[in-house]
Amino acid sequence: MKLLVNIDVDDLARAEAFYTNAFGLRPARRFGDAVVELLGADAPLYLLRKDSGTAGAADSLRDYARHWTPIHCDVVVEDLDAALARALAAGARQEGAIREASWGRIVTVADPFGHGWCLLQFLGRGYDEIAT
Structure with missing residues (x-):
């Protein structure tokens, strides 16, 4: 695939x-x-x-204000602080503080078109830190 x-x-x-x-x-x-x-x-x-305003999925109209969908993309980066600074300088909006977990660090941003993105920096063994 x-x-x-x-x-x-x-x-x-x-x-x-x-x-x-x-x-x-x-x-x-x-x-x-x-x-x-x-x-x-x-x-x-x-x-x-x-x-904007044209038909999208299920006859809904496209709206480029901030929106939510159950599918989103993560961008895995080596340095979260540098990646966040680049995204903000390019026009992203930060949505909340940087959070840290045993697997790494994460921050959410929205692009200028309302799409949400997660920036991730893996630490240690990444998701293997929490895999069962």
């Missing part, structure tokens, strides 16, 4: 700038003026330009 991550945005240039600056991804292919493929993660990210 190959996983592809598709992210709806209302401003493709702004989204490309955010994801390349915040997460160090690099643009690869473009599909017209509505899609850009970003590489540099384990799975490619596709930014899809979709206007």
